[in-house]
Amino acid sequence: MNRKIFSMISVLFIALFLFAACAKTSTAETAPAEEEEPLAEAPAESEKQVTITWWHISTKDPALSDWQKMADDYMAAHPNVNIEITVLENEAFKTKLTTVLQSGEVPDIFQSWGGGTLKEQIDAGLLKDITADLDADGGAWRNTFAPGALAVFSSDGKNYGVPWDMGMVGWWYNKDLFAQAGITATPTTWSEFLECVQKLKDAGITPISLGEGDTWTGMHIWSYLATRIGGEAAFTAAADRTGSFTDPAFVQAGVELKKLIDMQPFQDGYLGATHDEMQATFGNGKAAMELSGQWAPSVQKANSADLEGVKNLGMFNFPAVEGGAGDITDVIGGGNGFAIGKDAEPEAIDFVKYLTSQQNQTIIAASGSGIPVVKGAESGLTDPNLLLVQQSFAQAKYFQLYYDQILPSAMGGIINDAVQKLFAGTATPEEVAAEIEAGAQDLIK
Amino acid sequence: MQLSQFVHDKHHVQKEGKKDRRFQNRLVIILFLLPALVLFLLFVIYPIFRSVYYSMYDWKGFGPAVDYVGLGNYKKIFGDEVFIKSIKNVLLIIILSLGLQLPMALILAVLVGRDLPGRSFFRTVFFLPYVLSEVNTGIMWMLLYNADPERGFFNAILVSLGLQPVAWLADMNVVIYAVFITLTWKYFGFHMLLYLTGLQNIPREIEEAARIDGANAFQNFFHITLPLLGSTIKTSVYMSVLGSIQQFVLIWIMTRGGPVNASETMATYMYRFGFVRFQLGYGAAVAIIMFLICMIFSLFYQALTRKPDYLSGL
Known part of the structure; x- marks a missing residue:
């Protein structure tokens, strides 16, 4: 009898295990379908009632409440529209989005960084072409945006999303240290820049803080040089494979970078330093410059010993390279936007238009959540450093999205690792270019 | 009714004989093993074969693997x-682990395992690093190794002694040794604990007998303690080698395998290709190579070290 009970219990256990396993997968499969179902049915039942699904990643205030208030205001003005907001943390968002995209259930409005990932989504037929909406009324909506920022969310001349924040990388510098070295004007050409580095060195000041342990930090110097030398044409050609990353512009970028590295302008141990350590060195006044994005003012402050950071902070555009095709006003940067899902109703597009109106962009600017991309909204910017970024950005004739965002994601890692070898002196500019090209041949198809 | 039922049952069991009982026993064993076996097959064995499959494709993780590249x-x-x-x-x-880390752990174990005053205090202190999470350890040591003498502890000491500061994690010739020091600090406590347990299993009588026979402390250690710790040392060496092959977290946190691959290990190499560059097929191939190295080492090690265990004979 005992044995029978035992075997019955074990069978029961096994059954429980199996059921538990089945139950999990089945709920996971049905759950998203259930969530999305009312969406599909709603328009059929009554033409006026519309539900908009919106995923964003602003998990913290002020942006979190700002977005909520904008949605509430819109719903109050349009009683037939119901906006369902899903707030996700950055990494969780990427994972969840990948999952729902594979099932074909696309949110109507969702966070996007544009570039290569957006292109993959476009190619998979998951996004809606909103070119006509932007061009309606003689391009009324289109003309409100800074063109460079809007282009990040387009492919082959068609738009699939709009930006709401856009920043850029530039040289942040410590005005006091520049004055100490007797530098009166910020450099506008590469040779002036190198002279400036020499002057700082002569004055016993470390010219540049760099966290090359994180590799992408130094890659920006290389990619800026390539943009200044080759301009838009060189990169576009290399990226669409009509050109190559071994083209003269990219090799020359390495040669120019090597000139800078040979002057030993960086702080001790920069090869192993992280991005935070780079910001700390700059924030503590131990180095005169760093090449960094719109986050630099706040991050250098947070990493400095006294939490005050550099007292007299300034920013200048990456200098032009003599004889290069690129202009000094061209910028490298990136930012945030909203992509429009393939099943989005006209109401969803209207809501995005509302989100990126001058009034709402001013709110985003005023709370420091982002650098506005809509003309007139910069009046909301109170931080003088962010205003600097915004002004540089607004003047840009060509906007180069970060290499690791515009190219397939794996390319970012390959470029970072290859350029690091220049800093360590283990590869020549030609070898670096060849390594990047080898990766591109493999990854860009 | 109940009685007749009982009699019937008993009669029935006897009649069917031992064969039936053995079969039922086996059935129960199999049924009890089944859940664990299913999980083991599903989450350990199946992924290994799946990795072998993916390692023959140029696969980026999107959709099914189609680009077959063989070997x-x-x-x-x-x-x-x-x-x-x-x-x-x-x-x-x-x-370095076998030559420095393990002997040091053994010496410390002998010291704190015996009559040292305050030995439980030292035992706790030596074991403490092992309890700390690897990420915390990595970040802490990065701060200690900071190249700036005003911020990095080690360089502050060097400068105060009138020496030149060292770019610990940035110098391609130094970084691997700097990482090894951290690894030793983190893991020697674990091996010390293994040896302590081993030492406790050695009967005092043997050492006392040797002492009475006139053996000094060194003779005692080399002729009694060490041979009797044999199986413990075997385990400790085994875990140290496998741990070294799989070392990832500390190195990834502290150096990301850099600068320029100077501190790359097989595990960071795998991660770089599998999860930074999303060349999952290539990463799977690296994983398979690591798996084979670990397995071959395990088999050889087991075969080579199958020596008599002195303590089990006691």
Whole structure:
């Protein structure tokens, strides 16, 4: 009898295990379908009632409440529209989005960084072409945006999303240290820049803080040089494979970078330093410059010993390279936007238009959540450093999205690792270019 | 009714004989093993075969793997000097671990396992690093190794002694040794604990007998303690070697395998390709190579060290 009970219990256990396993997968499969179902049915039942699904990643205030208030205001003005907001943390968002995209259930409005990932989504037929909406009324909506920022969310001349924040990388510098070295004007050409580095060195000041342990930090110097030398044409050609990353512009970028590295302008141990350590060195006044994005003012402050950071902070555009095709006003940067899902109703597009109106962009600017991309909204910017970024950005004739965002994601890692070898002196500019090209041949198809 | 039922049952069991009982026993064993076996097959064995499958494709993780390359990934891996460098680094870590880390752990274990005053205090202090999470350890040591003498502890000491500061994690010739010091600090407590347990199993009588026979402390250690710790040392060496081959977290946190692959190990190499560059097929091939190295080492090690265990005979 005992044995029978035992075997019955074990069978029961096994059954429980199996059921538990089945139950999990089945709920996971049905759950998203259930969530999305009312969406599909709603328009059929009554033409006026519309539900908009919106995923964003602003998990913290002020942006979190700002977005909520904008949605509430819109719903109050349009009683037939119901906006369902899903707030996700950055990494969780990427994972969840990948999952729902594979099932074909696309949110109507969702966070996007544009570039290569957006292109993959476009190619998979998951996004809606909103070119006509932007061009309606003689391009009324289109003309409100800074063109460079809007282009990040387009492919082959068609738009699939709009930006709401856009920043850029530039040289942040410590005005006091520049004055100490007797530098009166910020450099506008590469040779002036190198002279400036020499002057700082002569004055016993470390010219540049760099966290090359994180590799992408130094890659920006290389990619800026390539943009200044080759301009838009060189990169576009290399990226669409009509050109190559071994083209003269990219090799020359390495040669120019090597000139800078040979002057030993960086702080001790920069090869192993992280991005935070780079910001700390700059924030503590131990180095005169760093090449960094719109986050630099706040991050250098947070990493400095006294939490005050550099007292007299300034920013200048990456200098032009003599004889290069690129202009000094061209910028490298990136930012945030909203992509429009393939099943989005006209109401969803209207809501995005509302989100990126001058009034709402001013709110985003005023709370420091982002650098506005809509003309007139910069009046909301109170931080003088962010205003600097915004002004540089607004003047840009060509906007180069970060290499690791515009190219397939794996390319970012390959470029970072290859350029690091220049800093360590283990590869020549030609070898670096060849390594990047080898990766591109493999990854860009 | 009940009685007749009982009698019937008993009669029935006897009639069917031992054969039936044995079958039922086996059935119960199999049924009890089944849940664990299913989970083991599903989450350990199946992924290994799946990895072998993916390692023959050029696969980026999107959709099904279609780009068949056969053994191409493996050829590429063995032709990549970065992978060769990572193997050299792993060998260096193994040699240093066996040559420095384990003997040190053994000496400390003998010291704190015996009559040292305040030994429980030291035992706790030595074991403490092992309890700390690896990420915390990595970040803490990065701060200690900071190249700026005003911020990095080690360089502050060097400068105060009138020496030149060292760029610990940024110098391609120094970084692997700097990482090894951290690894030793983190793991020697674990091996010390293993040896302590081993020491407790050695009967005092043997040492006392030796002492009465006139053996001094060194003779006692080399002729009694060490041979009797044999099986413990065997385990400790085994875990140290496998741990070195799989070392990832500390190195990834502290150096990301850099600068320029100077501190790359097989595990960081795998992660770089599998999860930073999303070349999952290539990463799977690296994982398979690591798996084979670990397995071959395990089999050989087990065969080579099958020596008599002195204590089990006591």
